[in-house]
Amino acid sequence: MRKAFHALLAICLMLIFTGCSVSTEEAIDSAISTFYESFDAEPAEANTKTEQMEFSLAQGFELVEESDYNVLVKRENQLYVLFFNPSEQDDSLVNLERDREYEEEAIRFEVEEREGVVGYLTIVPEEEEMMMVIVGIGGKKVTTITSRQHLEASVEAMTEMIHSIDYTSEA
Secondary structure (H helix, E strand, O other): OOOHHHHHHHHHHHHHHHOOOOOOHHHHHHHHHHHHHHOOOOOOOOOOOOOEEOOOOOEHHHHHEEEEEEEEEOOOOEEEEEHHHHHOOOOOOHHHHHHHHHOOOOOOEEEEEEOEEEEEEEEEEEEHEEEEEEEEOEEEEEEEEEEEEHHHHHHHHHHHHHHHOOOOOOO
């Protein structure tokens, strides 16, 4: 009787936990919606300044390292690399064309073209159920490795960063 109760309890817990978790497809769909919605939102106010630009970092993020045309930021143990080229406008295709190398292996490769802006989102499977995510607009892009559970939040933070970039006069 006791074994049957434990088995039933284990099955119930498994159903609860699997029923509450987000599927990979749901996480990807949410991330894609977040990406597209970011084009309609007002850019966040810059709260971080480097030698070459100002941009917004979401709460919990910290600037780790800065070099020419690259900024490394992190939230907890997740790293994000922000690449930028002030010479490339928001409608530049340089990064998009370079990142098309991931298109065949990508779970999703989304491109959004609006007046004066070309943006893209790439989600590529990695080892151990992780995903490489790239969000780009013109000459700017952010790359990270994230889990299914953090995919939407990662894309939200990445789009906030990239839409808020304002180059300083020294750039």
